[in-house]
Structure formats: structure tokens, C-alpha cells
Amino acid sequence: MQTDALLDRFLSGLAPLDPLALWAHGSLAGGDYQEGRSDLDLIAVLHAPITPRTLWRLATLHARLRAEPLAGLLHCTYLTPEAVTDSGRSHLTWAHEQLFRRPVTPVTRRELHTFGRVLHGKDPAGLLPPVLDLELDGFVVRDQRDFWRPKLAKAERWRQAPWVDVGLTTFARATATLRDGRLITKREALELLPELGAPVEVVEDIRRRRYEDPAPPTGEWAARRGELTRGYLGPAIDGLVAAYG
CATH class of the missing domain: 1.20.120 (Four Helix Bundle (Hemerythrin (Met), subunit A))
Known part of the structure; x- marks a missing residue:
């Protein structure tokens, strides 16, 4: 399955950054994923604040993934420990083949608590506060x-x-x-x-x-x-x- 191969390669590329967790939400976690049509919606929690070197390493990782068949559908937002609880804060995100910043909305946070799929590391309940x-x-x-x-x-x-x-x-x-x-x-x-x-x-x-x-x-x-x-x-x-x- 191309999706599993891409996720494996992505997680391997993240390994040098020692992420605390990698989670899937959206269709991939909710049981309605259609390979080649659905986005791969991911959240990675890094163990330290994002430095210029970290930014360079993430940009390089995503650039190297572009040869993968489904890479254009892979979207990942990067949380850090000091910012993980703030639902209004914008976080570094790779989507639509570029880096920018956006928040992890209350809907996404509730999805993660309700049916988030743990691909690596800690469960969402161990890092994210509940959404009222x-x-x-x-x-x-x-x-x-x-x-x-x-x-x-x-x-x-x-x-x-x-x-x-x-x-x-x-x-x-x-x-x-x-x-x-x-x-x-x-x-x-x-x-x-x-x-x-x-x-x-x-x-x-x-x-x-x-x-x-x-x-x-x-x-x-x-x-x-x-x-x-x-x-x-x-x-x-x-x-x-x-x-x-």
C-alpha cells in the first residue's frame, strides 16, 4: 500500500528529530480514507522548540519525499511542548507543498482525542488538553x-x-x-x-x-x-x- 510506504519513510525521516509523537487525524484516522484522493492529515509533536536548523531539516525531509506517489497529499503540522496546549496559536505546517503556519483547531484536537491514530510515541490524551x-x-x-x-x-x-x-x-x-x-x-x-x-x-x-x-x-x-x-x-x-x- 503506497500510503503505508510513505508514512514509513516519513517517520524514518523524522527520527533524527526524536519526535514525542506522530498522530493521524481526518479521513486516515476516521475510517473513510481513500488512497490517492484523501489527504494524509498528520500532527507531529517535537521534543524541543523549532530552531532554524530544525526548520531546514523539515524542509529537506519534505523535499526528499516529493518523489513518492502520494507525497503531495501529505500534510503535517508540527507542535512543540511549550505550545501544544494553545489552540489559538499557529504552528509550523507542511501542506500543499510549502511551509507556512496555522493553528491546530478545536475540531482537529477533538478528532485526535476521539479517534486519533497513533503512528508513533505518546497518545494524544497524554499531551493535548481535552476540548470542552x-x-x-x-x-x-x-x-x-x-x-x-x-x-x-x-x-x-x-x-x-x-x-x-x-x-x-x-x-x-x-x-x-x-x-x-x-x-x-x-x-x-x-x-x-x-x-x-x-x-x-x-x-x-x-x-x-x-x-x-x-x-x-x-x-x-x-x-x-x-x-x-x-x-x-x-x-x-x-x-x-x-x-x-
């Missing part, structure tokens, strides 16, 4: 209100499959968290979306590309799919925020 329901719910509402709702204003971006796919599944997952207090997979999100009134033809398009045929849509369908998604998500997000904000 109030913190999780507040983050989910803000994410829908402050990130996703404004993004609907630009029609062009919604011709792109990732915006449609992630926008709809994130909304369904947010609804499940706020309404039922649970985290769900993308597969479960696709099952829930029709119940929430999402356009069935768009949901089926996402399902087909994720689980059957990844071929991209034609231009005409891409435009219609985007408009259907925007027309649904605007009122849906407004209703969710009004109910739980």
Missing part, C-alpha cells in the same frame, strides 16, 4: 459564519470541485457537531446532506468522484453545480448560525 464542548461549538459556528459564509460571495471559486466538496461536507459536519454533539466522516456527511436539504445531484456528484470515478466535471455542469451549492449554503449557514450562534 463550548470551545468546540464556538469554533464551529465562527468557522461557518466568518470563513465559509463570506466565501460564497465569489461565484468563480465555486466552479472548482474542492470548494463544493469541502464547503458542503464541512457544513454537514458542523451541523452534526452542533446538533448532536458528534464528529462525523465525509461519508457520513454525504449521507446527512440530503436530509438537510442539500441539492441531491451535487451530493451524488461528490460521492461519485470520491468513491467511484474521480473524473472532473464538464464546464457547464461545474458552473451549475457551483450555483446550486451557493444557493443552498447561504441560507443553510445563516440558519445554522442563527440557531447555535
Whole structure:
């Protein structure tokens, strides 16, 4: 399996940095991973603060992995002991073939506590503080209100499959968290979306590309799919925020 080979090589490359832990979250941990389509979402906890030398070694490691078939899908955020408890702090991250900084959100932290997969070292419960329901719910509402709702204003971006796919599944997952207090997979999100009134033809398009045929849509369908998604998500997000904000 290409995924296991990549993870083994990545962990071997991390070994000189003596990581305290390496965890998987997202689809890889939640049981809905699709090789070659799903991202490999990882969190590494290093034993010491990141120095310029550490930064160079991590950049070199990821550069060397680029020859691996799935390397472009590998995303890893690097935590350090002095910053591991702060959910608002941004951390060094490799994703989309570049280094930048982003936080480990309350959703990711709850995933790690609920079904995180330990690839190396300590369990998440031994290093990460628990995520309170109030913190999780507040983050989910803000994410829908402050990130996703404004993004609907630009029609062009919604011709792109990732915006449609992630926008709809994130909304369904947010609804499940706020309404039922649970985290769900993308597969479960696709099952829930029709119940929430999402356009069935768009949901089926996402399902087909994720689980059957990844071929991209034609231009005409891409435009219609985007408009259907925007027309649904605007009122849906407004209703969710009004109910739980």
C-alpha cells in the first residue's frame, strides 16, 4: 500500500528529530480514507522548540519525499511542548507543498482525542488538553459564519470541485457537531446532506468522484453545480448560525 510506504519513510525521516509523537487525524484516522484522493492529515509533536536548523531539516525531509506517489497529499503540522496546549496559536505546517503556519483547531484536537491514530510515541490524551464542548461549538459556528459564509460571495471559486466538496461536507459536519454533539466522516456527511436539504445531484456528484470515478466535471455542469451549492449554503449557514450562534 503506497500510503503505508510513505508514512514509513516519513517517520524514518523524522527520527533524527526524536519526535514525542506522530498522530493521524481526518479521513486516515476516521475510517473513510481513500488512497490517492484523501489527504494524509498528520500532527507531529517535537521534543524541543523549532530552531532554524530544525526548520531546514523539515524542509529537506519534505523535499526528499516529493518523489513518492502520494507525497503531495501529505500534510503535517508540527507542535512543540511549550505550545501544544494553545489552540489559538499557529504552528509550523507542511501542506500543499510549502511551509507556512496555522493553528491546530478545536475540531482537529477533538478528532485526535476521539479517534486519533497513533503512528508513533505518546497518545494524544497524554499531551493535548481535552476540548470542552463550548470551545468546540464556538469554533464551529465562527468557522461557518466568518470563513465559509463570506466565501460564497465569489461565484468563480465555486466552479472548482474542492470548494463544493469541502464547503458542503464541512457544513454537514458542523451541523452534526452542533446538533448532536458528534464528529462525523465525509461519508457520513454525504449521507446527512440530503436530509438537510442539500441539492441531491451535487451530493451524488461528490460521492461519485470520491468513491467511484474521480473524473472532473464538464464546464457547464461545474458552473451549475457551483450555483446550486451557493444557493443552498447561504441560507443553510445563516440558519445554522442563527440557531447555535
